Amino acid sequence: MTVSDIRIIRDFERLPKELLDEYKDLAAANIGDVMGRFRSMDYTVKSMNKLGVHLVGSALTIRIHPTDNLMVHKAIDLARPGDVLVIDAFGGKENAIIGELISHYAKIKGIAGIVTSSPIRDVHAIYNMDFPVFARGATPRGPLKEGSGEINTIISCGTVPVNPGDIIVGDDDGVVVVPKEDAVDVLEQTKLIQEKEKSIIDKMCKTGNWERKWVDEILQQKGYSSQ
Incomplete structure (x- = not known):
């Protein structure tokens, strides 16, 4: 569906769960080494959780205006269990893109985690949740809900391109993106x-x-x- 400045692709091809599960014992740093260290998100995208976090899932991509998260809410409605919401807000630093309510609902829906190169809020609550969130710090300033954006198109997050269905792996070191077509080879290496x-x-x-x-x-x- 395309309306004005809104583009929503409702679904995408996901890799088998059995393949994704094999990534659960792999460190993000080692995965990044295999890919020439070009697919590791920059250092600003860090875990907002307690030490020991490990995130693995299929990228559901979202591109939004730096101040607006309506498309994030729509993406949660479209997401399947095991998906990771990867949010491109053009590196915005002024507004939080997600907070406690979104994180709780995403967890209830079985979403594996959230990754954004923009700030979040409600960090104390998210820190104590058993739900992986990676972001660029925090701010109390919340987002608008006017609606421009895209779902399930190619985006950039943490200076790395992300396609729908790519494998996202995150731990205490940060986040790496495994192109879905390379998933088996990267796993073995x-x-x-x-x-x-x-x-x-x-x-x-x-x-x-x-x-x-x-x-x-x-x-x-x-x-x-x-x-």
């Missing part, structure tokens, strides 16, 4: 990285050493030779 890092840590703990030869090898490749 991330598992290998985590197994390799565990092996390195186990060896360090046993021997008290970390093999450092690779440092000088890289320096030599760059033309530096220690004397």
